[in-house]
Amino acid sequence: MSASAALQAWAARGLDLEALARQWVVQEELAVPTDRLPLAVAPYDHVEVAEAIATLLEGRLTMGARVRAFEDAWAAEVGAAHCVMVNSGSSALLVMLSALVATGRLSPGDEVLVPAVGWSTSLFSVAQAGLTPVLVDVDADSLCLEGAHDRPVLALHLLGQPSRATGPLVIEDACGAHGARVGDRPVGSLGVAAAFSFFFSHHLTTGEGGAVTMQDRDLADACRSVRAHGWTRERSDRAWMEQAYGEIDPRFLFVTPGFNLRPTEVAGAFGVHQVGRLQGYVARRNQNHREWCAAVADLGLPLRVFPELPGTTHAGFAFPMLLDADAPLDRAELCRRLEARGVQTRPISGSNLARQPAFEAVPRARVEGALPVADAVHSRGIFVGQSHAFDQRHLDLLLDALKAALLR
Numbered sequence: 001m002s003a004s005a006a007l008q009a010w011a012a013r014g015l016d017l018e019a020l021a022r023q024w025v026v027q028e029e030l031a032v033p034t035d036r037l038p039l040a041v042a043p044y045d046h047v048e049v050a051e052a053i054a055t056l057l058e059g060r061l062t063m064g065a066r067v068r069a070f071e072d073a074w075a076a077e078v079g080a081a082h083c084v085m086v087n088s089g090s091s092a093l094l095v096m097l098s099a100l101v102a103t104g105r106l107s108p109g110d111e112v113l114v115p116a117v118g119w120s121t122s123l124f125s126v127a128q129a130g131l132t133p134v135l136v137d138v139d140a141d142s143l144c145l146e147g148a149h150d151r152p153v154l155a156l157h158l159l160g161q162p163s164r165a166t167g168p169l170v171i172e173d174a175c176g177a178h179g180a181r182v183g184d185r186p187v188g189s190l191g192v193a194a195a196f197s198f199f200f201s202h203h204l205t206t207g208e209g210g211a212v213t214m215q216d217r218d219l220a221d222a223c224r225s226v227r228a229h230g231w232t233r234e235r236s237d238r239a240w241m242e243q244a245y246g247e248i249d250p251r252f253l254f255v256t257p258g259f260n261l262r263p264t265e266v267a268g269a270f271g272v273h274q275v276g277r278l279q280g281y282v283a284r285r286n287q288n289h290r291e292w293c294a295a296v297a298d299l300g301l302p303l304r305v306f307p308e309l310p311g312t313t314h315a316g317f318a319f320p321m322l323l324d325a326d327a328p329l330d331r332a333e334l335c336r337r338l339e340a341r342g343v344q345t346r347p348i349s350g351s352n353l354a355r356q357p358a359f360e361a362v363p364r365a366r367v368e369g370a371l372p373v374a375d376a377v378h379s380r381g382i383f384v385g386q387s388h389a390f391d392q393r394h395l396d397l398l399l400d401a402l403k404a405a406l407l408r
């Protein structure tokens with residue numbers, strides 16, 4: 001990764017931040033362990049650290065040029081016209097859905113179909129934006145919402161597998177699927193808008209962070225207002241608005257209800273060096289996913305894997321598995337045995353969100369139809385880590401641990 005203009009400028013002044021960071025980054029802390037299978041590894045190196053130090057030395061803490069550069073690069077990467085960076089994937093969902101309401105694409109109370117298997121804030125944000133979340137079951141092979149629907153859909157790309165759901169409005173939750181594709185279209189360009197997360201464990205990271213991508217300028221402008229206090233700064237139509245409301249000081253002109261969900265410039269500093277890594281990372285994760293699915297299936301154990309589906313590119317965010325209903329042990333015992341051999345495990349995201357205690361408190365939320373797949377995932381699904389940095393040694397670790405756990 002080449003140095004940014006800022007790093008070159010510091011080097012010209014006699015401070016080679018990249019060399020400094022290369023020398024002082026604690027390699028053991030960022031190294032990929034080969035004696036265990038963690039959920040994630042640190043997907044950054046010294047250049048992100050150097051860029052972050054540069055922002056601090058320059059006295060730039062709040063979002064600025066680096067955040068804008070990252071937004072431009074990420075929009076180009078996913079084939080969107082605009083990108084608005086925020087401080088988490090959950091914030092991206094909230095900003096995106098609120099902006100869809102603010103621009104009239106959705107009206108308060110409108111129903112949005114939400115997959116019953118997903119992340120907690122995927123569900124909460126729909127209600128927080130004043131909409132009505134309707135939980136429906138997921139497909140048994142993709143674990144995503146699939147098919148053609150009569151209402152707006154939250155197409156949640158689960159753990160790297162892209163959802164192909166369609167409806168009058170397709171809203172993407174691409175938080176865990178950077179670089180996944182349907183045909184040759186990357187997630188982020190499949191619907192009216194998409195939310196991404198750049199949390200530490202994701203394909204690319206800014207520590208905490210997120211982004212909304214979209215094609216339409218007015219939606220991007222609404223996201224910019226919703227992201228920051230509801231004010232006009234960063235809007236492309238700012239001049240027009242300031243003229244229309246000439247009696248109000250333009251520095252504090254609030255045009256839509258909003259939050260403060262802005263990222264820091266340090267997050268932008270990480271992001272600008274991360275985007276170029278995506279294609280290589282996803283190629284490796286995709287290859288790993290295929291190999292792991294084939295190798296685990298070959299063991300003939302009482303569990304199933306979720307191979308990439310035809311016409312899609314799996315981004316290999318994590319590696320999900322589903323215990324057979326008649327397996328000789330339950331999910332808790334499987335997790336215990338895998339963890340004892342250094343394989344970290346998690347349930348498949350929020351599993352059946354309708355069975356989480358918080359569901360009762362989500363305004364307007366309801367379930368439509370039976371949820372047999374979500375229920376199976378809830379009681380028998382797990383995932384283990386996946387990474388661009390994993391190789392045959394990590395697969396062998398997983399295979400040995402699964403055999404030891406299930407072939408007794």
Ligand SMILES: Cc1ncc(COP(=O)(O)O)c(C=O)c1O
Binds near residue numbers: 118122
């Ligand atoms: C599908 C999905 N949506 C939303 C989120 C929330 O992202 P964040 O943790 O950045 O808030 C996640 C987190 O992993 C996720 O997997």
